[in-house]
Amino acid sequence: MKIQNYINGKFVNPIKGNWLNNYNPAIGEVYGQTPNSTKEDVEEAYKAAAEAFPKWSNTSLEKRSKILSKIADLILDKIDILAEAESKDNGKPIRLAKKVDIPRAASNFKFFANAITQFSSEAHESVGLNAINFTLRQSIGIVGCISPWNLPLYLFTWKIAPAIAAGNCVVAKPSEITPATAYLLGEICTEAGLPKGVLNIVHGLGTSTGQAIIEHPKIKAISFTGGTKTGAHIAKIAAPMFKKLSLELGGKNPNIIFADCDYQKMLATTVRSSFSNQGQICLCGSRILIEETIYEKFKKDFIKKVSELKVGHPSEENTDLGALVSKEHLEKVKSFIDIAEKEGGKILFGGNKVEVENSKNGYYLQPTIIEVSDNKCKLNQEEIFGPVVTIMSFKTDEEALTLANDTKYGLAATVWTNNLNRTMQFSKQLQTGIVWVNTWMLRDLRTAFGGVKNSGVGREGGFEALRFFTEPKNICIQYE
Numbered sequence: 120m121k122i123q124n125y126i127n128g129k130f131v132n133p134i135k136g137n138w139l140n141n142y143n144p145a146i147g148e149v150y151g152q153t154p155n156s157t158k159e160d161v162e163e164a165y166k167a168a169a170e171a172f173p174k175w176s177n178t179s180l181e182k183r184s185k186i187l188s189k190i191a192d193l194i195l196d197k198i199d200i201l202a203e204a205e206s207k208d209n210g211k212p213i214r215l216a217k218k219v220d221i222p223r224a225a226s227n228f229k230f231f232a233n234a235i236t237q238f239s240s241e242a243h244e245s246v247g248l249n250a251i252n253f254t255l256r257q258s259i260g261i262v263g264c265i266s267p268w269n270l271p272l273y274l275f276t277w278k279i280a281p282a283i284a285a286g287n288c289v290v291a292k293p294s295e296i297t298p299a300t301a302y303l304l305g306e307i308c309t310e311a312g313l314p315k316g317v318l319n320i321v322h323g324l325g326t327s328t329g330q331a332i333i334e335h336p337k338i339k340a341i342s343f344t345g346g347t348k349t350g351a352h353i354a355k356i357a358a359p360m361f362k363k364l365s366l367e368l369g370g371k372n373p374n375i376i377f378a379d380c381d382y383q384k385m386l387a388t389t390v391r392s393s394f395s396n397q398g399q400i401c402l403c404g405s406r407i408l409i410e411e412t413i414y415e416k417f418k419k420d421f422i423k424k425v426s427e428l429k430v431g432h433p434s435e436e437n438t439d440l441g442a443l444v445s446k447e448h449l450e451k452v453k454s455f456i457d458i459a460e461k462e463g464g465k466i467l468f469g470g471n472k473v474e475v476e477n478s479k480n481g482y483y484l485q486p487t488i489i490e491v492s493d494n495k496c497k498l499n500q501e502e503i504f505g506p507v508v509t510i511m512s513f514k515t516d517e518e519a520l521t522l523a524n525d526t527k528y529g530l531a532a533t534v535w536t537n538n539l540n541r542t543m544q545f546s547k548q549l550q551t552g553i554v555w556v557n558t559w560m561l562r563d564l565r566t567a568f569g570g571v572k573n574s575g576v577g578r579e580g581g582f583e584a585l586r587f588f589t590e591p592k593n594i595c596i597q598y599e
């Protein structure tokens with residue numbers, strides 16, 4: 120597959136002719152090429168977006184909504200092609216791509232197709248002053264959307280859909296590691312009747328293409344999902360240029376299990392929240408904290424369930440864990456396992472690379488459970504972003520809360536309990552942007568999504584996203 124940039128409604132090669140290899144993680148081989156775009160390509164994308172902006176920002180909400188809705192329908196029509204491309208590019212089980220990634224990409228467009236027709240702004244009557252204020256919510260102009268490799272089309276569209284629904288034109292960059300479905304999205308947008316220049320997709324490395332987007336003086340807002348270090352770098356460049364910033368970054372999420380929970384539901388969900396997508400979701404509950412009274416039982420049952428998971432080729436329907444996204448990432452995740460024992464951790468299950476039949480160069484790793492006793496260890500403080508979880512026990516609610524909050528991250532937390540008072544106390548006191556109680560990753564797209572502390576700034580989702588992608592302007596009218 121040879122991927123091209125999508126600029127002004129056309130597929131084009133990168134101006135300087137630089138290309139990157141695209142790997143299939145399931146077999147560890149190159150299967151295609153993707154542009155490594157430079158600032159010249161980003162400038163072309165910007166120019167196309169700037170030309171499209173006056174008309175698109177004045178296009179009726181009904182028409183915008185219809186086009187977004189059509190994009191959603193076409194994504195679903197092409198679900199098999201898209202799921203196959205996603206699985207091949209990323210290493211995730213095709214079953215997961217079909218059930219989660221691609222349907223969610225369609226839902227992102229459908230949701231914002233509807234949301235934009237319901238979005239409204241505020242009015243304030245200044246009583247006694249004969250004045251009325253109302254707020255205009257105007258499109259920002261040209262915005263940059265930069266997304267990661269773990270949920271490629273899912274997160275790419277989670278940014279693009281609200282951006283264009285709100286009347287902006289976009290310069291977007293998917294991860295250079297997983298560019299395939301973003302490439303296919305270009306075709307879909309053309310087929311759906313999205314005017315040329317409204318969405319421009321430039322492929323390439325963060326350090327070349329991404330850097331050119333964040334440095335561009337006329338790209339006025341950046342929506343980014345990815346690593347915390349990259350987020351900090353983006354903020355350093357973009358903040359002095361007074362760009363609007365939405366940063367969805369890493370997590371080290373606690374999964375807090377109390378003895379009074381619905382045990383079977385908790386156990387099944389904990390397997391999912393630990394190892395879905397090979398643990399490569401920023402929301403995965405990578406620190407499992409268990410009440411002491413059920414610790415030994417949980418340990419035994421969890422190991423048993425995890426040992427039943429099948430690591431295999433992503434195209435096989437019964438595969439639970441596919442390949443990790445890249446050789447570098449596999450080595451990074453493995454290096455955390457290797458330091459476990461030095462830190463006093465005990466590997467209870469997994470810990471090794473896996474050779475999958477006929478795919479022995481693929482990037483496979485066993486789901487891994489490590490028992491730790493000190494929350495200060497690296498395994499409990501650093502984002503591993505792979506199929507590795509730690510377990511440790513706690514005695515009291517206070518201890519559980521202290522452990523849960525003892526991290527620089529603050530994205531999500533899960534609490535398993537049937538005690539209402541405890542539910543409320545934890546909901547209020549957990550230092551995270553998201554708390555799930557007796558569930559995990561239940562997503563209602565109207566809700567605010569994002570983290571606190573080193574997990575980022577700003578919120579995505581629902582009207583929060585439409586607020587981010589619009590500039591409020593207050594109009595004050597005095598009358599006689």
Ligand SMILES: NC(=O)C1=CN([C@@H]2O[C@H](COP(=O)(O)OP(=O)(O)OC[C@H]3O[C@@H](n4cnc5c(N)ncnc54)[C@H](O)[C@@H]3O)[C@@H](O)[C@H]2O)C=CC1
Pocket residue numbers: 265266267268269292293294295323324325326328329330333344345346347349350352353367368369370400401451502503504
């Ligand atoms: N959603 C999340 O929370 C994610 C977290 N990560 C974490 O980050 C670690 C590193 O993974 P990477 O793939 O290196 O993530 P990354 O943060 O480097 O990549 C995310 C996106 O940012 C772009 N990017 C990188 N440098 C940039 C720059 N200077 N300017 C503009 N854009 C830039 C990349 O090309 C990609 O599109 C992972 O091991 C994981 O711990 C990675 C991906 C997603």
Ligand SMILES: O=C(O)/C=C/C=C(\O)C(=O)O
Pocket residue numbers: 267269270274277344345367399400401402562568
């Ligand atoms: O919006 C969601 O449902 C999930 C978002 C997940 C990420 O941002 C991530 O894993 O990076």
